[in-house]
Amino acid sequence: MPARYGGFETLAEQLARNIPPNVARLTFYGQRSAFSPVERAGPFEGHERVWLPLRAQGAQSLVHDALQAATAVMRDGHRRLLVLGTSGAWILPFLRRLRPGLTIVTNIDGLEWRRDKFSRAVRILLKALEQLAVRASDVVVADNDALVPIVYSTYGKIPRMIAYGGDHIRLPESAGRDPAGPFLVIQRVEPENKADLILKAAEAAGAPLLFVGTWKGNSYARALAARYGGTQGIMLHPPVYDPDRLGRLRAGASAYVHGHSVGGTNPSLVEALFHVDRILAFDCPFNRATLEGEGAYFSDAASLATLMRQPESGRISPEALARLRARYRWQTVSRAYLDVFGLLGPR
Secondary structure (H helix, E strand, O other): OOOOHHHHHEEEEHHHHHOOOOOOOOOOEEEEHHHHHHHHOEEEOOEEEEEEEOOOOOHHHHHHHHHHHHHHHHOOOOOOOEOOOOHHHHHOOOOOOOOOOOOOEEEEHHHHHHHHOOOHHHHHEEEEEEEHHHOOEEEEEOOOOOHHHHHHHOOOOEEEEOOOOOOOOOOOOOOOOOOOOOEEEEOOOOOOOOOHHOOOOOHHHOOOOOEEEOOOOHHHHHHHHHHHOOOOOOEEEOOOHHHHHHHHHHHOOOEEOOOOOOOOOOHHHHHOOOOOOEEEEOOOHHEEEHHHOOOEEEEEEHHHHHHHHEEEEEEEOHHOOOOHHHHHHHHHHHHHHHHHHHOOOOO
């Protein structure tokens, strides 16, 4: 923290901001090299941060995440452990044996082993880690209603559904809907996020598109940047993590296009509900569950191009938007996590 990578980091930051230290003292464990010495200094919103030497991405995440858990339990003596993701799940059974009475709650993310970017061997490993996490945890958290039956049918365990919040985004005070603004996309550019489909559709529809993404992150992204970088009306913007800069980009958009096809509740989709009232989303159970069926859905480039040509496609009514925004507030999410650990007190 502060968050600059993805949903779990945003979740951690917002738990810190929404849970006062006098309600629960939290300790967060993260990657030292991702932040400057100034950024690492001192507590965050009154909560302690512990920095570890390994990388939190790629193959090192298996050791990094396990080291987080081991440090929290064995060195620092914590009896309640919130695990975000399953990379370090292999160590959880050992910690259970060494520390009887340990409470483990794991957010298993969105079935990572189903992602297209991973090889067959990596998928097998990720599924095995997920299985270990489910078995070793007292409570499994799913972030999307559509994940609940999948987890139950796969593992015979009913997860607790806790979504993400989106009310942390910042918009300029003068922000208002701009009907002439571009379609906006914010994502890590990966095959399962359908970046190629979105770009093809925008080109076919002649629709203005502002695509904020990781254009140097992998060969898939670099190939798309080379193909569409000079296309009229399409702007390929590098990733932005500063909340105020993101707010200015969001404020100018007329609609949001969401291409994620796996991963449960994607934070970028929840955040879109707080800055636009028009959303075009890839048609999958996770996105429909997040939006409660609101917005409009596409399955290929042709159907998205058609939606882009229709000025009112995907428009969400004020009443439905208010209902969705009330569901995805960080104060509600934070209370749900406190409740899982029995820290809300008597009701």
